[in-house]
Amino acid sequence: MLARCALTLTWRWLCSALLIGSVMLGALQADWDFSQISRRAEALYGPLGEGKQRIDAWQRLLATQQQVPELEQLKAVNLFFNKQMRYVEDIDLWRQVDYWETPVEGLWKGAGDCEDYAIAKYFSLRHLGVSSDKLRITYVKALRQNRAHMVLTYYASPDAMPLVLDSLVDAIAPASQRTDLLPVYSFNAQGLWLPGAKGNQKVGDTKRLSRWQDVLKKMQAEGFPAETTH
Numbered sequence: 107m108l109a110r111c112a113l114t115l116t117w118r119w120l121c122s123a124l125l126i127g128s129v130m131l132g133a134l135q136a137d138w139d140f141s142q143i144s145r146r147a148e149a150l151y152g153p154l155g156e157g158k159q160r161i162d163a164w165q166r167l168l169a170t171q172q173q174v175p176e177l178e179q180l181k182a183v184n185l186f187f188n189k190q191m192r193y194v195e196d197i198d199l200w201r202q203v204d205y206w207e208t209p210v211e212g213l214w215k216g217a218g219d220c221e222d223y224a225i226a227k228y229f230s231l232r233h234l235g236v237s238s239d240k241l242r243i244t245y246v247k248a249l250r251q252n253r254a255h256m257v258l259t260y261y262a263s264p265d266a267m268p269l270v271l272d273s274l275v276d277a278i279a280p281a282s283q284r285t286d287l288l289p290v291y292s293f294n295a296q297g298l299w300l301p302g303a304k305g306n307q308k309v310g311d312t313k314r315l316s317r318w319q320d321v322l323k324k325m326q327a328e329g330f331p332a333e334t335t336h
Contacts, residue, residue: 168233193218208325220274268281
């Protein structure tokens with residue numbers, strides 16, 4: 107059975123979540139000290155248990171993917187998180203209606219919902235050197251399940267047909283082949299986009315997203331280096 111993802115797609119939700127500001131986790135190519143990250147994670151969350159093995163596997167993945175072509179990086183990162191994490195709704199996992207995990211939290215629990223997969227893949231690819239210009243976190247409607255869903259999309263060039271990295275499907279496919287997904291909006295460090303008849307249209311800056319800011323703060327507490335970008 108395909109996983110479900112209970113996210114609100116209303117414009118009211120979007121407007122309430124998006125605030126003005128421009129903090130992002132920076133270039134993300136600075137070295138990550140996984141020994142320190144694991145120690146801090148244990149101090150924050152308690153014993154990591156099997157999560158430590160998953161975090162170590164993440165470290166190995168990033169180390170082995172540094173010099174490979176971007177398309178190979180996409181495949182490796184997409185498959186890694188699809189296999190390492192199982193789908194659990196926020197209310198069951200965190201006792202909250204909507205909780206955005208850091209990648210470490212997701213690997214510690216070995217679980218998350220659709221936005222947690224997209225976030226973990228985003229930060230992994232950014233660390234591997236993929237430009238934020240090429241990546242968008244995209245809210246869609248999963249038509250077969252008639253529910254909201256989140257994926258990560260990759261644009262080889264600004265006008266390219268995006269590739270979809272999906273927690274529901276291991277294979278990466280062009281958006282034109284994912285007729286089961288209806289895009290609603292997407293965002294990255296540079297702005298907010300809405301789909302239109304003439305292609306995606308940038309409609310504003312996502313200068314501050316409250317739940318996104320929470321993720322960044324938690325990652326800094328976990329020992330990830332952060333810097334401001336514009």
